[in-house]
Amino acid sequence: MAGGSSTGITNLETTAGHKNELSGFSLPPATLQKLPHLTDYLQNLQTSTNPLENSRFYHPSDGFYLTRNDVVLRQIVFDLSLTNVASPLLAYHRAGPRKEIYFRPGGHVRAAIVTCGGLCPGMNTVIRELVVGLWELYGVRDIFGVKSGYRGFYSGEAAVRLDPKMVHNWHRRGGTLLETSRGGFDLDKIVNAIQDRGFNQGLGLLAPFRAFTFRLQILGFRFVAEHTECLRILPFLALTGKWMSAYNEQVYVIGGDGTLRGAVKIFNEIRRRKLEIAVTGIPKTVDNDVGIIDRSFGFHTAVEMAQQAISAAHVEAESAVNGIGLVKLMGRSTGHIALHATLSSRDVDCCLIPENNFYLEGKGGLLEFLEDRLKQNGHAVVVVAEGAGQDIIPRTKAQKEEEDESGNPVFLDVGGWLKSELKRWWARDHPNELFTVKHIDPTYMIRAVPANATDNLYCTLLAHSAIHGVMAGYTGFVSGPINGNYAYIPVEEVAQVKNEVNTKDHQWAWVRSVTNQPDFVGI
Numbered sequence: 001m002a003g004g005s006s007t008g009i010t011n012l013e014t015t016a017g018h019k020n021e022l023s024g025f026s027l028p029p030a031t032l033q034k035l036p037h038l039t040d041y042l043q044n045l046q047t048s049t050n051p052l053e054n055s056r057f058y059h060p061s062d063g064f065y066l067t068r069n070d071v072v073l074r075q076i077v078f079d080l081s082l083t084n085v086a087s088p089l090l091a092y093h094r095a096g097p098r099k100e101i102y103f104r105p106g107g108h109v110r111a112a113i114v115t116c117g118g119l120c121p122g123m124n125t126v127i128r129e130l131v132v133g134l135w136e137l138y139g140v141r142d143i144f145g146v147k148s149g150y151r152g153f154y155s156g157e158a159a160v161r162l163d164p165k166m167v168h169n170w171h172r173r174g175g176t177l178l179e180t181s182r183g184g185f186d187l188d189k190i191v192n193a194i195q196d197r198g199f200n201q202g203l204g205l206l207a208p209f210r211a212f213t214f215r216l217q218i219l220g221f222r223f224v225a226e227h228t229e230c231l232r233i234l235p236f237l238a239l240t241g242k243w244m245s246a247y248n249e250q251v252y253v254i255g256g257d258g259t260l261r262g263a264v265k266i267f268n269e270i271r272r273r274k275l276e277i278a279v280t281g282i283p284k285t286v287d288n289d290v291g292i293i294d295r296s297f298g299f300h301t302a303v304e305m306a307q308q309a310i311s312a313a314h315v316e317a318e319s320a321v322n323g324i325g326l327v328k329l330m331g332r333s334t335g336h337i338a339l340h341a342t343l344s345s346r347d348v349d350c351c352l353i354p355e356n357n358f359y360l361e362g363k364g365g366l367l368e369f370l371e372d373r374l375k376q377n378g379h380a381v382v383v384v385a386e387g388a389g390q391d392i393i394p395r396t397k398a399q400k401e402e403e404d405e406s407g408n409p410v411f412l413d414v415g416g417w418l419k420s421e422l423k424r425w426w427a428r429d430h431p432n433e434l435f436t437v438k439h440i441d442p443t444y445m446i447r448a449v450p451a452n453a454t455d456n457l458y459c460t461l462l463a464h465s466a467i468h469g470v471m472a473g474y475t476g477f478v479s480g481p482i483n484g485n486y487a488y489i490p491v492e493e494v495a496q497v498k499n500e501v502n503t504k505d506h507q508w509a510w511v512r513s514v515t516n517q518p519d520f521v522g523i
């Protein structure tokens with residue numbers, strides 16, 4: 001061995017004179033991020049042994065169960081020349097099965113699954129795996145799909161009872177078979193429905209009856225409070241309360257940044273009401289704009305689909321005299337899809353994303369660049385994320401303020417605008433030369449497809465992580481990979497952090513070196 005100790009890397013010398021630098025470098029202690037748990041606000045909860053212990057098919061070996069000592073570090077990249085790493089390191093609980101669980105397996109658990117926001121490849125896979133995992137691993141038999149997003153909790157549309165047979169081939173289908181929607185978030189109505197109508201009470205024919213008794217109970221308590229002579233009915237009220245809470249509920253919310261902000265509110269309200277209901281979020285966004293986790297499911301599938309549009313744009317551009325292929329890709333406020341599609345395709349001459357402003361005219365502008373490319377190659381391909389260029393597209397005040405039902409900004413069509421600007425420019429500067437712009441806008445095609453193999457596997461691991469965490473009594477959390485390891489992260493934290501393209505990092509530098517596009521700093 002080249003001059004090192006046999007016990008570790010600290011004394012390792014690679015070649016003479018090149019001492020390793022780790023000796024002067026020490027990591028600060030890590031802080032373990034607190035994860036909300038049902039026992040934070042409910043006492044005397046009963047626990048039981050994980051039913052996997054007695055599984056007919058699987059025998060847990062040593063190390064199978066995770067404990068509070070198993071953590072995942074958020075930061076794993078350091079500059080060894082710095083002797084002090086400024087911020088404290090953050091650690092999160094590792095996702096996986098716990099030996100002790102807080103939901104009695106079998107007939108006492110009732111789970112609700114809901115999908116919100118825009119579509120994303122893999123949503124049906126997550127639903128499927130939640131159903132199959134709850135059923136097979138933990139014996140849960142009361143699993144319900146809430147229809148059409150958050151509004152489905154109170155809209156009157158009955159939740160669908162789900163079982164493994166019903167969902168067995170859902171992973172092969174795009175979209176969400178539970179349906180989704182934007183808007184419709186009404187905290188009280190949602191939590192009331194969870195508490196007294198939908199999922200933590202008797203079902204089928206009993207459901208309306210239980211809802212009725214719950215309302216009677218509330219009315220009863222009010223009445224007793226006002227008429228003290230009726231105190232003798234208190235035991236009856238208490239008894240119905242106990243009967244009603246015989247089921248414990250789990251709520252699985254599949255959605256993006258907006259949905260997770262809603263999940264934070266639901267969790268806080270459930271905690272305020274001291275309900276034995278666990279809430280967990282499964283981050284979904286085709287844009288990959290949810291922070292902290294490595295990436296969101298369906299993102300790779302979408303990038304793969306985007307390749308087809310880029311290839312078509314390239315063929316069209318190549319086959320024309322002075323041809324420009326213009327592809328508009330999804331990415332409301334982040335350019336991850338455009339960036340990854342550009343890096344993987346190599347046919348792209350210029351990638352425009354919301355995080356990097358651009359301009360058309362003058363030195364260092366897009367038109368000057370395209371003029372050069374057309375001179376050199378006879379064609380060019382431009383990829384633009386839908387949220388790019390919004391500041392330079394002329395628009396009315398009303399257009400500026402437009403929002404969708406969830407409060408997301410509604411953008412003007414940057415693809416259509418760019419196409420007409422390019423045509424205007426060419427007609428002005430080269431009136432006698434042929435020119436073609438082929439604008440391809442695959443929009444929903446990149447997200448309305450089933451997940452590819454990698455994303456399907458990812459969805460499965462996510463769903464199982466969520467189930468294990470909830471069964472262990474955790475609540476108000478999100479599951480997701482951090483540096484390749486699945487972890488539990490407080491939903492509040494995830495809801496606050498947006499994952500934007502860092503235009504100062506190497507990835508963006510690669511885009512620049514692959515395309516040689518301008519940096520638009522002259523702006």
Ligand SMILES: Nc1ncnc2c1ncn2[C@@H]1O[C@H](COP(=O)(O)OP(=O)(O)O)[C@@H](O)[C@H]1O
Binds near residue numbers: 149255261407408
């Ligand atoms: N700040 C918020 N508080 C509560 N609910 C929200 C919030 N933002 C969005 N929502 C709700 O979350 C759901 C999905 O949000 P949306 O932004 O459309 O999609 P996504 O979750 O994919 O980002 C909608 O029902 C919306 O009303």
Ligand SMILES: O=P(O)(O)OC[C@H]1O[C@](O)(COP(=O)(O)O)[C@@H](O)[C@@H]1O
Binds near residue numbers: 118182256287332386
């Ligand atoms: O489905 P809609 O309402 O047309 O919205 C389209 C938007 O949804 C997205 O696909 C994803 O948005 P969310 O993940 O936030 O739902 C964006 O890329 C796009 O701007």
Ligand SMILES: [Mg+2]
Binds near residue numbers: 256257285
């Ligand atoms: Mg969103």
